[in-house]
Amino acid sequence: MNMDVAARLGWWQQTWRLVAAAAVGALLWLSTGVVLRGQATGPGSWFFIGDPLVALGCLTALVWRRRYPLAVAMTVVIASTASALASGAGFLAMVSISTRRRPVEIGVVALALVTASQLAGGIYPIQNTPGAMWYQLVFPVLIAGIAVAMGMAIGARRVEVRTLRDRAESAEREQTARAAQARALERNRIAREMHDVLAHRISLVAMQAGVLDHRGDLTAEENRVLVRSIADGSHQALEELRDVLGVLRADPGRPEPPQPSLDRIPDLVADARTSGLDVTLTTTVTGTPSDVVGRTCYRIVQEGLTNAAKHAPGAHVHITLEGTAGGTLDVSVRNSPAARATSPPPASGFGLLGLGERVTLAGGELDHHPTTGHGYLLTARLPWPNPTHGKRA
Numbered sequence: 453m454n455m456d457v458a459a460r461l462g463w464w465q466q467t468w469r470l471v472a473a474a475a476v477g478a479l480l481w482l483s484t485g486v487v488l489r490g491q492a493t494g495p496g497s498w499f500f501i502g503d504p505l506v507a508l509g510c511l512t513a514l515v516w517r518r519r520y521p522l523a524v525a526m527t528v529v530i531a532s533t534a535s536a537l538a539s540g541a542g543f544l545a546m547v548s549i550s551t552r553r554r555p556v557e558i559g560v561v562a563l564a565l566v567t568a569s570q571l572a573g574g575i576y577p578i579q580n581t582p583g584a585m586w587y588q589l590v591f592p593v594l595i596a597g598i599a600v601a602m603g604m605a606i607g608a609r610r611v612e613v614r615t616l617r618d619r620a621e622s623a624e625r626e627q628t629a630r631a632a633q634a635r636a637l638e639r640n641r642i643a644r645e646m647h648d649v650l651a652h653r654i655s656l657v658a659m660q661a662g663v664l665d666h667r668g669d670l671t672a673e674e675n676r677v678l679v680r681s682i683a684d685g686s687h688q689a690l691e692e693l694r695d696v697l698g699v700l701r702a703d704p705g706r707p708e709p710p711q712p713s714l715d716r717i718p719d720l721v722a723d724a725r726t727s728g729l730d731v732t733l734t735t736t737v738t739g740t741p742s743d744v745v746g747r748t749c750y751r752i753v754q755e756g757l758t759n760a761a762k763h764a765p766g767a768h769v770h771i772t773l774e775g776t777a778g779g780t781l782d783v784s785v786r787n788s789p790a791a792r793a794t795s796p797p798p799a800s801g802f803g804l805l806g807l808g809e810r811v812t813l814a815g816g817e818l819d820h821h822p823t824t825g826h827g828y829l830l831t832a833r834l835p836w837p838n839p840t841h842g843k844r845a
Contacts, residue, residue: 461518469544470511476540477507484536498575499536507537514541517548525549525561533568533592534575543599550603551610558603562596644806650689651803655761656727657685662765681727713746714773717753721771724757730766731757735773741781745834748814749773749783755807756785756830764828766791778838780816782831789826 461469481503488495510528517524525545532542542565549561569592664670664678712720714737721733740746753771760769767788775781804820811818816834823829 466515470514473514473540473544474507474511474537476543477535477537478540480539481507481537503535503537506531506535507541510535510538510541510545514544514548517545521549521552522557522561525557526564529561529565530568533565533571543595546596546599547603547606550600551607553604553607553611558600562600565596566592640806640809644809650693651758653685653689655758656724656729657682657689659729659761659765660685660727678728685727711743711747712750713743714741714749715746716750717771717773720750720754720757724761724769727761729757729761730768731771732769733771733773737773737775737781739777741775741777741834741836742839744814745781745836748810748816748834749781749832751807751810752783752818752830752832753785755803756787758803759828759830760785760787764788764790767827775834775836777836779836781834781836783834785830786823787828 485495485499488499510531513524513528517528525548528538528545529542532538532545546561546565550558552558566589570588660678660682664675664682670678717735718733721731724731741749756771757769760767764787767790769785769787772784772786773781804818808818811832811834814834816832818830818832820828820830
């Protein structure tokens with residue numbers, strides 16, 4: 453908002469201010485008329501015609517006091533000294549210019565008011581009493597001082613209200629942005645959990661169903677084993693889906709169930725072998741890494757097996773784990789080319805992306821690329837700080 457031009461007033465706000473100014477002027481105008489009737493000259497034609505016309509012009513000019521504050525204030529305070537009925541308008545103009553809290557403008561208008569009141573003192577020939585000259589000087593100064601004090605207080609209050617409103621709007625915008633960010637993070641978390649937990653299981657079921665569909669030379673026992681594996685895999689996928697939804701819907705204070713870590717990788721490999729994947733595991737890991745590193749390593753192997761089952765059915769998959777505390781934990785999942793041609797499976801494109809986010813959060817590095825023999829290699833290097841060294845430090 454432009455601070456030089458105040459916001460426009462509503463019709464009711466504008467009306468009651470002008471009515472109040474007119475009421476104050478009317479009281480002073482009637483008082484002046486009573487005083488003039490007690491003198492020999494009595495009220496003249498200026499009192500009944502000129503005075504009201506000047507007051508009407510001042511009240512009309514006040515409508516534009518916020519658009520042209522200095523010009524309107526100067527015009528009204530000078531003109532109001534020649535009209536008793538316009539005294540309320542002059543006071544309102546003085547208050548209005550003071551709300552801007554600009555000392556130079558306030559000083560110029562106040563000086564104009566005091567000076568014009570001295571020059572306009574002869575319009576109504578009221579008999580002077582001893583000390584009347586001092587009264588004619590002090591009274592305009594006092595009125596100007598009261599108007600300035602009121603205007604400064606109103607202006608300070610407006611600035612405070614505007615500042616509080618801006619802070620409230622800024623806080624609301626920040627709250628909206630934080631809520632949007634929280635929703636985005638929650639959506640990413642849901643997508644990552646759903647992919648990590650379900651994609652692997654469903655890929656194995658799909659691979660077994662593909663074998664059952666394309667192999668016509670299987671014996672009845674082999675068919676029965678595949679059908680049972682598909683049923684078991686589907687049941688496990690439903691159980692894992694229920695676990696994921698339970699975690700996502702759990703109360704914030706409720707502890708989450710333990711997540712798979714490095715020690716669960718042999719079970720993961722055995723599961724993949726049962727489903728028909730040709731997998732070998734070589735590990736030289738000594739020690740137990742932290743939960744974050746172990747869980748990330750598990751998800752890397754899981755993603756590698758999932759991609760191999762989806763994109764390279766019948767391929768040989770070799771998993772290598774190396775590392776020790778105080779160094780790094782190196783993970784490698786290499787698969788040979790597909791043993792048979794299949795139609796490309798549907799892919800979300802978020803598996804490796806989510807995995808990259810996990811590895812980055814763990815402080816590691818992820819790399820994946822095709823190999824020269826039309827296979828694929830997924831590698832990661834995760835930091836494995838030495839906990840005993842950290843305690844000594």
